Amino acid sequence: VARQQVVIVGAGFAGYHCARELSRHHPGTAEVTLINPTDYFLYLPLLPQVTGGLLNPQRVAVSLPATLPRVRLVLGQAAGVDIDAGRIRYLDVDGRPGEVHYDRLVFAAGSVNRLLPIPGITDFAHGYRSIAEALYLHDHLVRQVELADATDDASQRAARLTFVVVGAGYTGTEVAAHGQLLTRELLRRHPRLQGTPCRWLLVDTAERVIPGLDPRMSRAADRVFRRRGLEMRLGTSVTEATADGVQLSDGEFVPTRTLAWCVGVRPDPLVDRIGLPINQGRLVVDEYLTVPDHLDIYACGDAAAVPDPGRPGQPTAMTAQHAQRQGQLAARNIAASYGIGHRRPYRHHDLGFAVDLGGGAAAVNPFHVPVSGPLGAAMTIGYHLLALPSNPLSVTADWTLDLLTGRQAAQLGLVTPDTVRLDSSQPKPSGHAA
Numbered sequence: 001v002a003r004q005q006v007v008i009v010g011a012g013f014a015g016y017h018c019a020r021e022l023s024r025h026h027p028g029t030a031e032v033t034l035i036n037p038t039d040y041f042l043y044l045p046l047l048p049q050v051t052g053g054l055l056n057p058q059r060v061a062v063s064l065p066a067t068l069p070r071v072r073l074v075l076g077q078a079a080g081v082d083i084d085a086g087r088i089r090y091l092d093v094d095g096r097p098g099e100v101h102y103d104r105l106v107f108a109a110g111s112v113n114r115l116l117p118i119p120g121i122t123d124f125a126h127g128y129r130s131i132a133e134a135l136y137l138h139d140h141l142v143r144q145v146e147l148a149d150a151t152d153d154a155s156q157r158a159a160r161l162t163f164v165v166v167g168a169g170y171t172g173t174e175v176a177a178h179g180q181l182l183t184r185e186l187l188r189r190h191p192r193l194q195g196t197p198c199r200w201l202l203v204d205t206a207e208r209v210i211p212g213l214d215p216r217m218s219r220a221a222d223r224v225f226r227r228r229g230l231e232m233r234l235g236t237s238v239t240e241a242t243a244d245g246v247q248l249s250d251g252e253f254v255p256t257r258t259l260a261w262c263v264g265v266r267p268d269p270l271v272d273r274i275g276l277p278i279n280q281g282r283l284v285v286d287e288y289l290t291v292p293d294h295l296d297i298y299a300c301g302d303a304a305a306v307p308d309p310g311r312p313g314q315p316t317a318m319t320a321q322h323a324q325r326q327g328q329l330a331a332r333n334i335a336a337s338y339g340i341g342h343r344r345p346y347r348h349h350d351l352g353f354a355v356d357l358g359g360g361a362a363a364v365n366p367f368h369v370p371v372s373g374p375l376g377a378a379m380t381i382g383y384h385l386l387a388l389p390s391n392p393l394s395v396t397a398d399w400t401l402d403l404l405t406g407r408q409a410a411q412l413g414l415v416t417p418d419t420v421r422l423d424s425s426q427p428k429p430s431g432h433a434a
């Protein structure tokens with residue numbers, strides 16, 4: 001008898017933990033296939049530390065073959081689902097089409113950068129959710145400081161030493177915090193730039209930084225940023241980006257060569273193409289993570305609108321914490337569908353959040369108790385080391401060494417601007433030419 005096939009689309013927090021739970025705790029249940037464009041699970045919460053020159057990018061890439069040896073990896077992108085035939089179509093990394101049959105499908109394709117219809121964004125801003133984008137921004141920051149040193153033109157130097165981050169959620173907040181500490185350290189290595197002002201602006205339409213989280217965390221981040229001279233431009237948006245700078249909604253034109261786009265994410269566009277019901281762009285599922293009327297299809301993580309038991313009528317927030325637990329639950333409910341254990345509804349309540357501000361500062365609220373300063377920073381690092389499925393010792397070593405010897409500052413130039421262009425297939429404002 002052919003073994004049952006479980007196919008998981010996406011090896012992010014949800015898909016990775018689903019595959020791991022199935023292969024570790026229910027190894028005989030079915031054959032597990034994971035379709036993902038890379039051979040690693042990317043631990044996204046530590047990307048800002050890669051940009052900040054504190055962590056080597058390989059430390060945040062968890063090898064799939066090394067940590068999931070019993071799972072079959074298909075390196076590619078799922079392109080469509082034939083629900084009646086129980087087949088997934090995909091394109092492998094060489095662009096060749098293929099198909100796999102499933103008895104149970106777990107859809108966990110996550111999310112992509114969210115664009116807003118603002119002129120110039122796709123040309124001059126860079127998104128932030130891949131290793132390539134994190135490395136590109138690191139190199140770009142180093143390059144701006146080096147070019148500022150090389151020029152005698154004061155206005156060009158000022159523009160190169162002005163950095164704008166749009167989006168003050170946890171990603172933008174951490175990118176701005178680590179970016180500013182990196183450029184500050186770089187300036188110290190350039191004696192000719194001593195005393196030259198270096199501006200960092202964090203722009204958001206919200207009235208506080210990290211607006212989705214506990215206000216006490218926002219106040220902690222606010223204090224740190226004021227102390228470091230980082231300008232928080234709240235209640236403000238970018239209305240246009242050009243090669244020379246960005247126009248803010250408060251009327252100021254900010255000359256800059258750097259626009260980091262951290263305005264959040266939207267579910268992976270594949271969700272729209274599957275032809276199943278969606279809510280806010282996410283696949284509709286019940287509390288058992290199954291798609292209504294399709295009990296063989298599960299969805300979890302950012303791509304799924306999982307009912308949040310703590311906020312009736314709302315889907316769970318797009319966080320790693322939810323995605324990981326939903327992936328594990330999908331695995332257990334699949335095992336239950338084969339008669340091993342009982343299926344359970346999703347019941348997780350938020351355990352708090354950690355925002356690393358670098359330099360021994362953080363805003364954390366474990367179990368909703370606010371902690372900041374060095375204790376908060378130590379808790380944040382400890383949390384990530386426990387949550388990382390591999391490499392915790394190497395991460396600790398990297399982090400400690402770089403804190404002692406200084407952040408990594410060489411531009412490797414491995415990522416070209418074209419590789420990290422924001423996806424322009426999203427809606428453009430009328431009249432804007434790409």
Ligand SMILES: Cc1cc2nc3c(=O)[nH]c(=O)nc-3n(C[C@H](O)[C@H](O)[C@H](O)COP(=O)(O)OP(=O)(O)OC[C@H]3O[C@@H](n4cnc5c(N)ncnc54)[C@H](O)[C@@H]3O)c2cc1C
Pocket residue numbers: 009010011012013014015035036037038041042044045046047048076077078079108109110111128129170171268270300301302303318319320321322323324354
């Ligand atoms: C920079 C950054 C920092 C963050 N920091 C935090 C944090 O500190 N705490 C927190 O709780 N959350 C954080 N988040 C959010 C968190 O990372 C996401 O909520 C979480 O990754 C969602 O998990 P997921 O498995 O649904 O999707 P993802 O982790 O995005 O994984 C989706 C996977 O699916 C793959 N995929 C996409 N399309 C296809 C396809 N067609 N076929 C096959 N595979 C596909 C992708 O390549 C990826 O591997 C952060 C996000 C970012 C971008």
